[in-house]
Amino acid sequence: MWKIVTVGGIFLSLVGVLLGIAWWEGWIAPAWSLRHAELAGELRDRGTVATVGRPPWSMRGLETPFANANRDPGLSAALTSASPARVVTALAVGHYDGLLVRDDGPAQHSGTVLSALQSMHPVDGLHALCLDDSAVLYESTPAVDISADDARRMVSIVRLVLSGASAPPERIFPETLRRAQPVEIAVIVREGHEPLIWSSTRGGSIARALLDVTYAVLDRWSTRQQEHYGRLREALTTRMVTVAVFYDKGVLASRTPDFLRRVAPRNVYAVGYDRLSDWEYELPPTPWQPAGDPVAVLNALTREHGVPSPGYLRSELTLYRFRALQMIEQSPGGPVEIYDPREGPSEGVPRSIPAHLPGVRRQRYSPWRPKP
Numbered sequence: 001m002w003k004i005v006t007v008g009g010i011f012l013s014l015v016g017v018l019l020g021i022a023w024w025e026g027w028i029a030p031a032w033s034l035r036h037a038e039l040a041g042e043l044r045d046r047g048t049v050a051t052v053g054r055p056p057w058s059m060r061g062l063e064t065p066f067a068n069a070n071r072d073p074g075l076s077a078a079l080t081s082a083s084p085a086r087v088v089t090a091l092a093v094g095h096y097d098g099l100l101v102r103d104d105g106p107a108q109h110s111g112t113v114l115s116a117l118q119s120m121h122p123v124d125g126l127h128a129l130c131l132d133d134s135a136v137l138y139e140s141t142p143a144v145d146i147s148a149d150d151a152r153r154m155v156s157i158v159r160l161v162l163s164g165a166s167a168p169p170e171r172i173f174p175e176t177l178r179r180a181q182p183v184e185i186a187v188i189v190r191e192g193h194e195p196l197i198w199s200s201t202r203g204g205s206i207a208r209a210l211l212d213v214t215y216a217v218l219d220r221w222s223t224r225q226q227e228h229y230g231r232l233r234e235a236l237t238t239r240m241v242t243v244a245v246f247y248d249k250g251v252l253a254s255r256t257p258d259f260l261r262r263v264a265p266r267n268v269y270a271v272g273y274d275r276l277s278d279w280e281y282e283l284p285p286t287p288w289q290p291a292g293d294p295v296a297v298l299n300a301l302t303r304e305h306g307v308p309s310p311g312y313l314r315s316e317l318t319l320y321r322f323r324a325l326q327m328i329e330q331s332p333g334g335p336v337e338i339y340d341p342r343e344g345p346s347e348g349v350p351r352s353i354p355a356h357l358p359g360v361r362r363q364r365y366s367p368w369r370p371k372p
Helices: 002-025 031-043 073-079 084-093 113-118 148-162 206-220 223-229 257-263 294-304
Strands: 049-052 066-068 099-102 126-131 135-140 183-191 194-203 240-252 270-275 278-281 317-329 336-339
Touching (some): 084 113, 099 113, 257 294, 270 294, 278 294
Parallel strands (some): 049 066
Antiparallel strands (some): 183 194, 270 278
16 A cells, blocks of 8 residues: 555656646646736836735736835835826936836725826826736826817828828928827727727838828729719718827726726727737717727627627737827818817716817816716
8 A cells, every 4th residue: 555655656757847847947837826817918028017915926926026006215206296296306306117006905005106007097108918816917108188289280181081081201290199109099080079090000110100091991992882962072072081199008907797897988998809910999088079889899899890709808919008199170161179088097088188289179188978
């Protein structure tokens, strides 16, 4: 009997050693560690990351150095203030390469930047790179800032090119629009409030992406649409143009319905997915209409584009939420409103940004409420 016990013990020890080596070399991974695979991927190869709350257990083995934000007086004070700019400054002063915030507990310090981060609300100057049901990774990012003059110029260029004019050279765009930065821009032609045709393009600058997406919309004006609406240049005389700059695009690592609805409020965010380089999305919310329910939207998008069951739950899809700074014509060739849905750290109310120029109308936006 003792021989059987001895042999069994040696065998189990050998299996344990082999499993340990396989885990250490990364050949296998425990099932619980896969829950945070996207978040762990974003954390790899980073410098010191400040943390609010303990990092999830599956991330303890990462080589990324973590620093408790409570041990940095400047960062701790900034997080418990109502000023996102103070947090951005504190992250820069501390040379942090990100901010990891636990979000699976009750929000602390109501009305502060920290409570907004824990609730996964948008915060100016901080980009939520990856959002999980236990933690969110943020990093500092420059604000998307387009002046009223540039907004009106962008819409005018789109309208001229869609009407048949030659595209202007990039060098005539202001430096703020020519500056090198990865960006995605959508152009939408609307009939009243309803989108008629649209497309989006990614580019190395706002100017480059704007010209590319304008030609993409021009190419999409098909024979069927021409038969119904006439030539595009004629259709534009009674239709409005919207230019949208996508930003604050973050990976949604959890896919439960409750999480998706919590993390993508319909009056602020839209959702979409990447699948084998195909990027599909819903149009962002407008002053007159919120985005769709994120679960229903993702189900509809995957059905429309032939994604096999179980649809958006398939592992090859990467889900995203994103915001959009929109330049919206109020009438064909008329005033332009700059619209950027946001939530403040305490009030949670979207607001539009008025364009202070003659001929550009300010419009107040009331938050959408469900019908009883």
